[in-house]
Amino acid sequence: MALGPKHTSTLFIVNNLGNFYANQGKLAEAEAMYSRVLQGYKMAIGPELLYSYIPALNTMFAFGDLFSRTDHKDMAKVIYIRALSGYTTV
Template sequence: MVTDDGMEWALYNLGRLYANQDKLDEAEKMFQRALQGYEKALGPDHTSALSMVNSLGIVYFSQGKLDEAKKMYQRALQGMEKALGPDHTSTLNTVNNFGNLYLSQGKLDEAEEMFQRALQGYEQALGLENITRYRPALITMCNLGDLFASQGHLDEAKEMYSRAHAGFQTLLGLSSDECQELEYNIASLDSKQGK
């Protein structure tokens, strides 16, 4: 992902740092500069440029700029499907992002379709053994669990939360924040079901 001088890579890393600190305006500027550099050096359809497009989509989503996020996700998804194929993990990460966008808009059927596509793709690309070591796949399981819980599909929600819990336990350990949150979600579902 590095061009001759590595400036775009540095801008990308700075953008990620700002995004992690919730300095979204600064992150947006860094990702835009990195994208311009990648497009100039490598072309707009290069996977590095498309990764920047996806990153911009995430920032726009976090800023509540849902129309801009959708445009970025559409561009990234179309480009990644063409460059990497529909089942590449980078493509699937964008598919998951689309699911989050649809979920935030209350488009639950579309959100479920995206989350299911991402999860099935991760399972095919990584295999069932390795999926528990791939954080984006585990996040997709959590997203599906949240979606199912919001729809009152408590058994399906519990299944997704349990699978994600097992994966995060393998990846990060039982005391991780992710495992603790999932244990809370599972207990909440159990109390709703009278268990």
């Protein structure tokens, strides 16, 4: 049974691939994976639930970590705050 590229289980695996790239220092590849995951979750569960869905929040946190390793410290802060807000809500 094929789940498809927008299925939440597939997106979980893509998130893990992003983590793998980030751990290897392949930051551009990791960013692409995290972006894909967040867009996929937005389509799969809807934008209104994105900030209360733990897997999406975990991806946001990882995205924040990625930005904190680059010159995008301001973006990292914004993403961390969004993730924290979502975790607090949940």
